[in-house]
Amino acid sequence: MYRKVLGLFLFISSALCAQNNTYTLKGSIEDNQYNGKKVYLQQLNDTRNGFTNIDSTIVMGNRFEFTKATQGNEPALRFISTEEPVTYAPAFFLAEAGEISLAIGKQNKVKGTLRNNRFQDFSNLQDSLNKQIESVVQTYSQMLQTSGNQAKMMQEGQAIMKQLQESRYEFAKENINNDLGEFIALSSFEVLTPDQVLELTSLMRPEFRNSDLGQQVISYYEAQNLKVAGGMYKDIKLKDPLGNDIALSDYVGKNKVVLIDFWASWCGPCIKEMPYVVDAYKQYKDKGFEIIGISMDEDQGRWLGTIDRLGMTWPQMSDLKGWKSAAAKLYGIDSIPYTLLLDQDGKIIDSNLRGTQLVNKLQELLD
Structure with missing residues (x-):
């Protein structure tokens, strides 16, 4: 029995x-x-x-x-x-x-199990927020043709985008130890901040972090994080026009506001932008302002000729490797012109200032 x-x-x-x-x-x-x-x-x-x-x-x-x-x-x-x-x-x-x-x-x-139900709740929220954003964009587009309050509508859209971003980040983090969390994180990188991406990848399983894809993601967003206001610059050493070694740290952190200017002689928008940069340098170089140009050129003669022709009298550096430049990789530069404005200690104040925006910002900081 x-x-x-x-x-x-x-x-x-x-x-x-x-x-x-x-x-x-x-x-x-x-x-x-x-x-x-x-x-x-x-x-x-x-x-x-x-x-x-x-x-x-x-x-x-x-x-x-x-x-x-x-x-x-x-x-x-x-x-x-x-x-x-x-x-x-x-x-x-x-x-x-x-x-x-x-x-x-x-x-x-x-639906049917705990996590699938939670995912559907998350998905419903995403659909709702996306529809709200579409509505805001449509209303904003209509307002451009009228005298409507576009600024208020823009603020509403940004608030919804912030909610979308935070909900994706929180859901991915909650599930980061399973396939779903990793999948949501990987499909949300364009929405999340570099800090959020790097935190999520640090929590992912070692098999992802150590994979080729994981290493590429981490390297890319570490570079993107260098372009966020409040972050610290990273040093790099290249060659100046005379072939001498030159480093960002030779100029950054020396009690000057510093502009790092990524450009190239073959870049039309860079050349168009350069008179504004030259003007800013003339006005503020004796008031605590410095520029370091980092060129994406490959042809040394063309690089040097353009420096001379445009009157770019500030320090310049390049490894003459074009888009394979070590500086482009370090800072995640995928389009130029691109600028980073650093404070006296090397902390990023602002980025990609265009036209008279640079002079206006220097006036605020140095006058």
């Missing part, structure tokens, strides 16, 4: 363990053209630039189903893709133990 009870206990325990370690995805798809066609259960590939098929099934009556074992302590991100012709982008869900419902259409909906 004891053996029978023990056997029954072990059987029930095994069944419960199997049940608790599986999920059933019950999917629906609103487009009738997929009846009789395959849908694919997928995961991200190792390089995260595509998908690997796990399984497939046939859509019948606009419905499909998968039952699979969960893996690991954290729910994994899974995707559902349709057979050709592809009408919908891959829908995704968290492979969390339990029954999950996924409705695929113009607006995908997922």
Whole structure:
């Protein structure tokens, strides 16, 4: 009798363990053209630039189903893709133990388990905020044709964008130890600040941080962070026009306001902007203002000729490697002209001042 009870206990325990370690995805798809066609259960590939098929099934009556074992302590991100012709982008869900419902259409909906429900709440908030932003943009565009209060509308739009940014950051951080948090973070980098991106990547699993993609992300946003007001400059040593070593630290932090000017002789907008920079230098070089030009040139003769022709009498530096310049990589420069204005200690005050904005700012700081 004891053996029978023990056997029954072990059987029930095994069944419960199997049940608790599986999920059933019950999917629906609103487009009738997929009846009789395959849908694919997928995961991200190792390089995260595509998908690997796990399984497939046939859509019948606009419905499909998968039952699979969960893996690991954290729910994994899974995707559902349709057979050709592809009408919908891959829908995704968290492979969390339990029954999950996924409705695929113009607006995908997922529910059934704790984290999938939380993700849907997050997704609903994102949709609502995006619609609000679209409404603000439309209203603002209409106001440009009238005498409406564009400034107030711009403030409303910025407030909504801030809410969108913070909600994506908080949700990604809350889930950063699973695939979903990493996926949301990776798809939100254009919305988040460099500080937020770097914090999220620091919390991600080592296999991402140490991957080629992870290292590229970290390097890029460390560079972007150098262009944010309040951050400190980073030193770099290049060659001056005479071939001598010259470093930013030779001039920065010497009790002067310093402008780092990224430019090139072949850059039309740079040449157009240069008279304003020359004028600012003439007015404020004796009042505690310095400029260091960092050129994206490759041709030394053209670089030196342009310096002389435009009257750029401030220090210049370059490694003559064009866009492969070490300075461009360090500071994340992907377009020029680009400027960074530093205070007397080397802290970034402002960036990308154009035209008379530079003189106006120097007047505020030095007059």
